[in-house]
Amino acid sequence: MFPGSEIYGGFAGTWDWGPLGTELRRNVVNEWTEAMQSHDNMAFLDSSIFTAAKVWEASGHISGFSDPMVVCSHCHTKFRADHLLDAMGVVADEKMTEKQINAIFDEHRTKLHCPVCGKKDFGKVVAKSLLVTSTLGRFEDEDEEVYLRGETAQGIFINYKNVLGSGMYSIPFGIAQVGKAFRNEISPRQFLFRKREFEQMEMQYFVSPKEAPEAYEEWRKERMAYYNRLGVKKEKLRWKQHENLVF
Structure with a gap:
């Protein structure tokens, strides 16, 4: 790993992946992707990084993120x-x-x-x-903001109907995505664990309400088995019930 823009004094919260780091990251992404592809009812998506403000208004990010x-x-x-x-x-x-x-x-x-x-x-x-704004397609006298996505999940949610309407999938099914996300961190720290640009691997699984409890338990078992296969010790993993959402 190399500090971002290092020859010009660096740029806080950014890192460049070197030759070995790039290969390591590719292996991690490939392993996760193959695990998702093992499910017949899994769709893959590559949504846009630039996102209209209305997306983040609807999700609550603008007011609470x-x-x-x-x-x-x-x-x-x-x-x-x-x-x-x-x-x-x-x-x-x-x-x-x-x-x-x-x-x-x-x-x-x-x-x-x-x-x-x-x-x-x-x-x-x-x-x-924490949302990163952009001047893409804007002039200084215009008010509308454009945002770089703060998470990949929103690209999945806004394309749910499109994927379902493609005729290739029906409930229950999942949508998986790997891609960049951006956050305007106040104080980036902890090396790669708190930075302003990072890669996310996310999957959202859609089921009918009555099937949700059973599907949730199945995915809990599947994901725990996945990390165990990678060699992560069971005692190093725990489930955390979120009492508060992001906002």
């Missing part, structure tokens, strides 16, 4: 407010409203030091959208 950002008033470095609080042992859910997280931040403001300059001089916490 954000991280709490705070800026040091002294050195002007941007931080995730929940990360600063977490570092001092204070739990702050990133899904909290601006009002809720500001109340917690204000309670501990006198103890919070900037990791860069050491000052205790932070502004107000604001919700920063």
